[in-house]
Amino acid sequence: MRGTERRARLLEALGLGEIDVDDLARRFGVSASTVRRDLQHLSDTKAVRRTYGGAILAAAAPETTLDQRLAINGPEKQAIGRAALALIADGETLILDAGSTVTAFGRLLFDRRLRIITNNLALLPCLAQAPRIDLVVLGGNLRATSMSTVGPLAIESLQRMTADRAVMSADGVVAGRGLCEASLDQVALKSAMIAQSRETIVLANAGKLGRAEQMAWAPLPRRWTLVTDAAVPPDQHQCFAEAGAGLVVAGA
Structure with a gap:
């Protein structure tokens, strides 16, 4: 084992x-x-x-709001977003998760030709104005802390669509376990996003790698891509490679 x-x-x-x-x-x-x-x-x-x-x-850590997360590690999130752009081709269908790093990435897509399916309400003011983006918004229950939708309505509508790539975030990413979040509603929707996509891309700064402070988990597929920043510890490379991840390090 x-x-x-x-x-x-x-x-x-x-x-x-x-x-x-x-x-x-x-x-x-x-x-x-x-x-x-x-x-x-x-x-x-x-x-x-x-x-x-x-x-x-360990006891679950208190969940921060989206505004609080957007103010933390801003340069790293921008670098991760730019690195993830190279993985996306025009004409693709993307599922964009909620979260501050995915929000930073999504704002870089303004001039791209894409179909985007998302529960990320913070991205709507930007993407709604994008001239070449076909935008599909998942309905459901509002999670004010993350400015996103979750719940059965979001999952049911998502199951009627497929995508080339799901671009995911998380409170923590642990090799061999998956994505760590604060609520079961979040991980149920994340699992549906992964299931409806041909490829899964996880955007997470190095500080989230190995973190398991919350109680809910979404397993990752056998093969997936992790985009992180240059502060990723060397020992994490081996852990994530064993867990089936292709590693993209922003700025490397």
């Missing part, structure tokens, strides 16, 4: 309240010291909090 898979299963076990290191070692067929190293790795990424003899899942 690879380390990324083992740590994902370890998190699932912790979610059920299982913290006995020796029992987990026997279940996974590894030594107790390997389980302790896995727990330390998860602690370093803030996914768990170490306790005497084991660990517990």
Whole structure:
């Protein structure tokens, strides 16, 4: 069992309240010291909090608003957006997720010839004026913190369409686990976006890699593309390659 898979299963076990290191070692067929190293790795990424003899899942971090996220790491998000532009061809159909990095990317598409399907309400004032963009807006329940729509109406309408690429964001991206978000509504829609697209592109600055601070997860397909910035740690390259990601580093 690879380390990324083992740590994902370890998190699932912790979610059920299982913290006995020796029992987990026997279940996974590894030594107790390997389980302790896995727990330390998860602690370093803030996914768990170490306790005497084991660990517990970390509490979910409070969700920031879209305006707060837009004000953070602005140059990195612009660089990631520009790098992602090279992956898009005119005439394609894109699904654009909500999120500040996807918003930064979407604003760069103004002069492109595309069909865009999105739940990202923050992009509408820009894309509605774009002369060569055919814009489809997903309805549903409003999430004011992310200025997006979610829920059954968004999923049902999305399932009637397909796209060349889904361009995704997340609160955290963990190799072998997927996209981490604050609510089940978000990950249900993200999973539908991935299912309806031929290719998945995830835009995430290096600070989001390995973060598992929220409770809801959307698994990623076997092959996908991660676009990040130059601060990505070297050890993350190997982790994401093993998880099926093609890595694009902005500015590299």
